[in-house]
Amino acid sequence: MKSLKEMSKTELLGLRQEWQKEYENFQKKGLTLDMSRGKPSVEQINLSMEMMDILNSQTNLVGEQGIDCRNYGLLDGIEEAKRLLAEINEVAVENLILYGNSSLSIMYDMISRSFSHGITGNTPWHKLEKVKFLCPVPGYDRHFLITEYFGIEMICVPMTEKGPDMDLIESLVEEDEEIKGIWCVPKYSNPQGITYSDETVIRFANLKPAAKDFRIYWDNAYSIHHLYEEKQDFLLEILKECKKAGNPDIVFKFCSTSKVTFPGSGVAALAASTANLNDIKKQLVIQTIGPDKVNQLRHARFFANVDDVKRHMMKHAEIIRPKFEAVLSILDEHLSGLDAGTWIKPRGGYFISFDALPGCAKAIVKKAKEAGVVLTPAGATYPYGKDPEDKNIRIAPTFPSLDEMVNAAELFSLCVKLVSVEKYIAS
Amino acid sequence: MKSLKEMSKTELLGLRQEWQKEYENFQKKGLTLDMSRGKPSVEQINLSMEMMDILNSQTNLVGEQGIDCRNYGLLDGIEEAKRLLAEINEVAVENLILYGNSSLSIMYDMISRSFSHGITGNTPWHKLEKVKFLCPVPGYDRHFLITEYFGIEMICVPMTEKGPDMDLIESLVEEDEEIKGIWCVPKYSNPQGITYSDETVIRFANLKPAAKDFRIYWDNAYSIHHLYEEKQDFLLEILKECKKAGNPDIVFKFCSTSKVTFPGSGVAALAASTANLNDIKKQLVIQTIGPDKVNQLRHARFFANVDDVKRHMMKHAEIIRPKFEAVLSILDEHLSGLDAGTWIKPRGGYFISFDALPGCAKAIVKKAKEAGVVLTPAGATYPYGKDPEDKNIRIAPTFPSLDEMVNAAELFSLCVKLVSVEKYIAS
Numbered sequence: 001m002k003s004l005k006e007m008s009k010t011e012l013l014g015l016r017q018e019w020q021k022e023y024e025n026f027q028k029k030g031l032t033l034d035m036s037r038g039k040p041s042v043e044q045i046n047l048s049m050e051m052m053d054i055l056n057s058q059t060n061l062v063g064e065q066g067i068d069c070r071n072y073g074l075l076d077g078i079e080e081a082k083r084l085l086a087e088i089n090e091v092a093v094e095n096l097i098l099y100g101n102s103s104l105s106i107m108y109d110m111i112s113r114s115f116s117h118g119i120t121g122n123t124p125w126h127k128l129e130k131v132k133f134l135c136p137v138p139g140y141d142r143h144f145l146i147t148e149y150f151g152i153e154m155i156c157v158p159m160t161e162k163g164p165d166m167d168l169i170e171s172l173v174e175e176d177e178e179i180k181g182i183w184c185v186p187k188y189s190n191p192q193g194i195t196y197s198d199e200t201v202i203r204f205a206n207l208k209p210a211a212k213d214f215r216i217y218w219d220n221a222y223s224i225h226h227l228y229e230e231k232q233d234f235l236l237e238i239l240k241e242c243k244k245a246g247n248p249d250i251v252f253k254f255c256s257t258s259k260v261t262f263p264g265s266g267v268a269a270l271a272a273s274t275a276n277l278n279d280i281k282k283q284l285v286i287q288t289i290g291p292d293k294v295n296q297l298r299h300a301r302f303f304a305n306v307d308d309v310k311r312h313m314m315k316h317a318e319i320i321r322p323k324f325e326a327v328l329s330i331l332d333e334h335l336s337g338l339d340a341g342t343w344i345k346p347r348g349g350y351f352i353s354f355d356a357l358p359g360c361a362k363a364i365v366k367k368a369k370e371a372g373v374v375l376t377p378a379g380a381t382y383p384y385g386k387d388p389e390d391k392n393i394r395i396a397p398t399f400p401s402l403d404e405m406v407n408a409a410e411l412f413s414l415c416v417k418l419v420s421v422e423k424y425i426a427s
Numbered sequence: 428m429k430s431l432k433e434m435s436k437t438e439l440l441g442l443r444q445e446w447q448k449e450y451e452n453f454q455k456k457g458l459t460l461d462m463s464r465g466k467p468s469v470e471q472i473n474l475s476m477e478m479m480d481i482l483n484s485q486t487n488l489v490g491e492q493g494i495d496c497r498n499y500g501l502l503d504g505i506e507e508a509k510r511l512l513a514e515i516n517e518v519a520v521e522n523l524i525l526y527g528n529s530s531l532s533i534m535y536d537m538i539s540r541s542f543s544h545g546i547t548g549n550t551p552w553h554k555l556e557k558v559k560f561l562c563p564v565p566g567y568d569r570h571f572l573i574t575e576y577f578g579i580e581m582i583c584v585p586m587t588e589k590g591p592d593m594d595l596i597e598s599l600v601e602e603d604e605e606i607k608g609i610w611c612v613p614k615y616s617n618p619q620g621i622t623y624s625d626e627t628v629i630r631f632a633n634l635k636p637a638a639k640d641f642r643i644y645w646d647n648a649y650s651i652h653h654l655y656e657e658k659q660d661f662l663l664e665i666l667k668e669c670k671k672a673g674n675p676d677i678v679f680k681f682c683s684t685s686k687v688t689f690p691g692s693g694v695a696a697l698a699a700s701t702a703n704l705n706d707i708k709k710q711l712v713i714q715t716i717g718p719d720k721v722n723q724l725r726h727a728r729f730f731a732n733v734d735d736v737k738r739h740m741m742k743h744a745e746i747i748r749p750k751f752e753a754v755l756s757i758l759d760e761h762l763s764g765l766d767a768g769t770w771i772k773p774r775g776g777y778f779i780s781f782d783a784l785p786g787c788a789k790a791i792v793k794k795a796k797e798a799g800v801v802l803t804p805a806g807a808t809y810p811y812g813k814d815p816e817d818k819n820i821r822i823a824p825t826f827p828s829l830d831e832m833v834n835a836a837e838l839f840s841l842c843v844k845l846v847s848v849e850k851y852i853a854s
Contacts, residue, residue, distance in 0.1 A: 039499045048497075049484040056483070057476040070475075070689040072466045100527050101719045108714040116542050116553065116577065126543065126553040142713075149713045150543065262497040265721040286569075286576045287535040292528045292719065294692040 003339040004424045016421045023371065023418055026411050031372030033408040038190070038350045038396045040259055040316070047315050048261040051302040061297060069293035075284050077269075081296035085269040087306035089220055089255040090237045096271045097280070100291045103256040103268040107217060108146050110252055110270075113283050114180070114213070115150050120249070120279045122213035125150070125180065134172060134182035136164035138353060138381030138392045140190040143183040143219070147383075154383035155179070159189070161344075163196030166203045177210040181217050187235040188222035191353040191381055191394035193346020195233035205241035207250065218253040224313045225259060226348040227321045233347050239271060248273040257299060259316075259350070260309060267291075267299050323397040327352055327409040334413035340420035341391075352395040353381075360419045361390045367415040373408045430766040431851045443848045450798065450845060453838050458799030460835040465617070465777045465823045467686055467743070474742050475688040478729040488724060496720035502711050504696075508723035512696040514733035516647060516682040517664045523698045524707070527718045530683040530695040534644060535573050537679055537697075540710050541607070541640070542577050547676070547706045549640035552577070552607065561599060561609035563591035565780060565808030565819045567617040570610040570646070574810075581810035582606070586616070588771075590623030593630045604637040608644050614662040615649035618808055618821035619780040620773020622660035632668035634677065645680040651733075651740045652686060653775040654748045660774050666698060675700040684726060686743075686777070687736060694718075694726050750824040754779055754836040761840035767847035768818075779822040780808075787846045788817045794842040800835045 004012065055061065061069045063078040076082075077098025086093045099106045118124040125131045132153045135144060139159075147154055155172065157164045163186065173179050184204075186196040196204075204216055218238050226232045242251050249272075257266035272280070303309050328345055331354070335341060341356045356364055361378035368375050376394040379385040395412070397405050431439065482488065488496045490505040503509075504525025513520045526533045545551040552558045559580045562571060566586075574581055582599065584591045590613070600606050611631075613623040623631075631643055645665050653659045669678050676699075684693035699707070730736050755772055758781070762768060768783045783791055788805035795802050803821040806812040822839070824832050 037499075042495065042498075045495070045497045052482050052484045052486065052488075055479050057479045059479065068469065068472070070472045070691060071469075072464075072685075072690040074691075102715050105715045112539055112543060116539060145713050149710070258499075262721060263499040264497060264501075264717060265719045283576070286572050288529050288532045290691060292692045292722065294689060295719065295722070 001337055003337055004421060005339040007424070009425065012421050012425050016418065016425065019414060019418045019421065023367070023414055026371045026414065029372070031407060031411065033372060033400060033404050034374045035395050035397065035400065035405070035408045035412070036374050036376040037399045039263055039399050041319065041399050041401070043319050044316050044398070045262060047312065048302070051261055051298060054298050054301045055294065061294060063293070063297060067293070069297045072289050074293060075281065075288070075290045077291065078293050078296050078300065080300035081267060082269075084300050084303055084306065084309070085255065085257075085267060086271070088224060088257070088309060089253060089269060089271050090223070091239050091253065091271040095239060095273065095277070096269050097277060098291055098296060099268045099270060101264065101266055101268060101295075102258070103219065103221065103254040104142055106254055106268055106270050107143070107219065110217070111146050111150055111152075113280070117283065119213040119215065120275060128178070130178050132176065132179045134169060134179060135383050136182070136184065137383070138191055138387075138394070139183060140185055140219070141380040141385070143217070144383040147183070152180075156383060157182075159192060159194060161194060163194065163200035166200055170203065170207065173207055173209045173214060175210060179209070180211055180213055181215050183217050183219065185219045185221055186238070187220065187233060188225055188346060188349025190221065190349065191351035191392075192344050193349045193351060193353065194344065195235050198236050201236040201238055201241055205238060205245040205247055205250070207247070209250070214250065216251040218251050220253055220255045221259075222349040223255060224310060225316070225350065226313065227317050227324055228347060229314055229317070231347050239273070249275050252276065260312065261299065261302070265295065267296055320398045322402055323400070323405045324352065326402060326406050327395060327397050330406065330409040330413055335416060338417070338420070340416050350396060350398055352397060354393045354395055354416075356391045356393060356416060357420050357423055358389040358391050360423055361387060361393050363419045364393060364412075364415045367419060368412055371411055371415070373411050375412070428764055430764055431848060432766040434851070436852065439848050439852050443845065443852065446841060446845045446848065449841055450794070453798045453841065456799070458834060458838065460799060460827060460831050461801045462822050462824070462827065462832070462835045462839070463801050463803040464826045466690055466826050468746065468826050468828070470746050471743050471825070472689060474739065475729070478688055478725060481725050481728045482721065488721060490720070490724060494720070496724045499716050501720060502708065502715070502717045504718065505720050505723050505727070507727035508694060509696075511727050511730055511733070511736070512682065512684075512694060513698070515651060515684075515736055516680060516696060516698050517650070518666050518680065518698040522666060522700065522704070523696050524704060525718055525723060526695045526697060528691065528693050528695060528722075529685070530646065530648065530681040531569055533681055533695055533697050534570070534646065537644070538573050538577055538579075540707070544710065546640040546642065547702060555605070557605050559603065559606045561596060561606060562810050563609070563611060564810070565618055565814075565821070566610060567612055567646070568807045568812070570644070571810045574610070579607075583810060584609075586619060586621060588621060590621065590627035593627055597630065597634065600634055600636045600641060602637060606636070607638055607640055608642050610644050610646065612646045612648055613665070614647060614660060615652055615773060615776025617648065617776065618778035618819075619771050620776045620778060621771065622662050625663050628663040628665055628668055632665060632672040632674055632677070634674070636677070641677065643678040645678050647680055647682045648686075649776040650682060651737060652743070652777065653740065654744050654751055655774060656741055656744070658774050666700070676702050679703065687739065688726065688729070692722065694723055747825050749829055750827075750832045751779065753829060753833050754822060754824050757833065757836040757840055762843060765844070765847070767843050777823060777825055779824060781820045781822055781843075783818045783820060783843060784847050784850055785816040785818050787850055788814060788820050790846045791820060791839075791842045794846060795839055798838055798842070800838050802839070
């Protein structure tokens with residue numbers, strides 16, 4: 001199709017009329033679809049149902065260290081589960097501790113403790129006049145909500161196809177002592193599905209921050225969440241690179257089994273240097289008697305090792321890949337060459353990121369909603385929910401069925417076309 | 428036996444020689460026993476093994492609200508588990524929210540959030556010059572560790588047989604705006620096993636604190652942890668009393684299934700007024716995607732209702748009662764009338780509290796250790812680990828076997844006698 005940009009006003013008005021009619025037909029269908037939720041489908045969750053048989057009343061629930069997993073004790077997790085999560089997170093067992101069911105809660109905890117007590121002896125953040133965080137955008141709304149909750153000023157850093165803009169990050173971090181951290185989803189990033197390049201990771205590892213308590217909050221949420229067996233992204237392991245760079249304490253690395261087994265009932269982990277972990281354990285011993293060891297054991301016995309996990313993740317891929325491909329092919333079909341927006345084809349992760357024409361994202365989301373399709377609110381991928389150009393929209397293809405996804409993507413494309421043609425008409 | 432107080436020096440010296448010999452015989456036995464750990468025995472934990480069969484790969488894991496317990500979502504718990512915990516905690520379902528596996532973590536969270544963000548719009552504690560807490564003593568060391576960690580000044584309030592000294596509490600709380608809370612274990616208190624009287628609870632409910640953000644931290648850890656079917660303590664329900672008193676927001680009430688099913692893998696809950704819960708949910712939505720709903724479902728299907736739980740708790744009682752009774756009868760046998768210390772016979776809970784002669788607790792704990800019996804460190808039941816009179820010792824009879832407990836109690840009594848006779852000789 002010819003680009004909207006090159007069309008005459010008459011042509012544009014004609015298209016608007018045609019698309020408006022199509023849109024009204026969609027409205028008559030009375031759809032109720034949801035493309036907003038980055039959560040696995042029932043079919044995906046069913047892949048782990050056999051995990052529910054791993055432990056029963058006849059099972060010995062003593063872990064390999066001789067610890068009764070049912071009773072109190074063991075602050076940082078049982079050995080066999082630590083080993084599994086360490087393999088998933090690509091770190092040494094001694095650099096990892098286990099938490100409860102959510103890596104988000106670990107991140108909250110890191111910020112909360114830094115606020116109240118500081119990091120490895122540095123001034124607690126509540127005593128500082130100002131604390132700032134860097135936020136690669138578009139990014140994950142729940143990261144931004146944590147830093148916002150603690151009154152931390154967020155500075156946007158644009159993403160490139162190799163990861164966030166490292167020139168900008170280096171210049172900011174190395175000059176400004178108030179900058180205490182950066183939120184990263186380094187592999188199959190949320191929402192763009194971008195994996196940081198080797199150069200990006202190495203530059204992160206070699207940062208020379210002005211603040212001694214600057215940390216990279218490396219949310220490795222999608223490390224094994226590939227869409228393809230063959231076409232997989234590769235991410236350099238950050239702890240190793242930081243150690244090599246003489247910067248071992250600069251990173252906190254998070255992962256969980258949330259989108260591997262059951263999202264609400266998984267095991268989450270933190271990896272960090274010994275100095276960081278020792279600092280954190282001083283709090284942990286006050287905060288908790290330790291996470292659920294029975295659930296740790298359940299996971300460690302369900303997966304013998306990371307190869308088991310990787311095979312399991314390919315079953316996930318088989319379920320969600322058709323949904324991603326359907327959305328992408330519908331976007332291609334309807335929007336290619338139209339100058340109505342751009343998008344990235346990811347090789348993994350949970351999202352497709354769509355950049356509409358500036359000033360159009362909110363209108364598209366609203367229009368989709370009025371025809372029964374819920375999208376993530378426009379702006380959610382930016383700190384404070386404010387996308388300065390009002391253009392980014394996050395599409396989450398995993399949860400709905402393939403049929404639903406096709407319907408929703410068709411409608412989405414139509415809404416993009418309608419809002420875009422109106423913009424061209426008005427300009 | 429005649430009181431040591433009334434003996435002549437010669438008699439005391441004779442007894443010391445005799446008891447010293449007995450002690451040396453004990454040392455030769457090479458015991459390695461532990462009376463320090465307030466945790467259930469293996470036999471107790473085995474009572475819940477059938478819970479491991481409740482869910483399997485064929486089970487429908489959709490809760491009664493139609494929510495798939497395996498997936499993300501539902502911040503404050505599934506209805507059927509809320510109902511169960513509400514019954515255990517004796518509150519209305521709408522006044523309760525569920526957390527992860529540990530009520531201690533909820534308490535930590537309450538203090539941490541008050542420190543960083545304040546309670547229901549009041550000034551965050553980190554902005555105040557000083558924050559103080561009242562601590563009934565002897566009390567639970569892990570409570571005191573949380574307030575110590577946040578730099579909160581702790582003021583001891585002596586326990587009486589009806590609960591903490593309410594005259595003192597009223598005069599302090601009603602005058603001092605810096606006092607923001609009090610730690611309470613109101614039923615079968617840790618370590619004394621005392622249950623607060625009706626009058627005590629009503630006076631708590633009617634407190635008129637100077638600080639608007641003063642809260643009673645009501646740790647209902649042992650609400651159903653009776654030792655006897657017939658002889659049970661009764662505790663007035665505090666939320667109801669507070670509401671009656673026009674003071675609905677003054678209390679946070681905690682409970683968990685930790686010593687009901689599996690200590691490390693239970694479900695914990697917080698009960699509070701709607702205003703408090705609404706305030707707390709503003710944080711929860713930032714902090715977590717919600718606790719493990721599959722484990723909630725497991726508990727809700729294992730116990731149909733609170734009567735099931737109460738029957739289950741009687742099985743616990745049958746296992747631990749003989750251990751409590753053995754210790755108490757050994758104390759009676761060896762120490763009764765000797766003026767070497769006092770103790771309370773509890774009807775529930777997890778501990779026996781022993782008050783030695785002033786200045787003797789540390790020496791007794793040390794002597795027991797040198798003969799192979801580990802006791803909770805003297806002082807642990809006081810803020811900062813400092814018992815001003817050095818007299819309280821906490822005995823935890825649940826974990827060891829009955830035989831071990833008998834041996835340990837015999838040695839303990841002997842250590843009390845030896846240290847006491849030395850004190851009388853020196854005085």
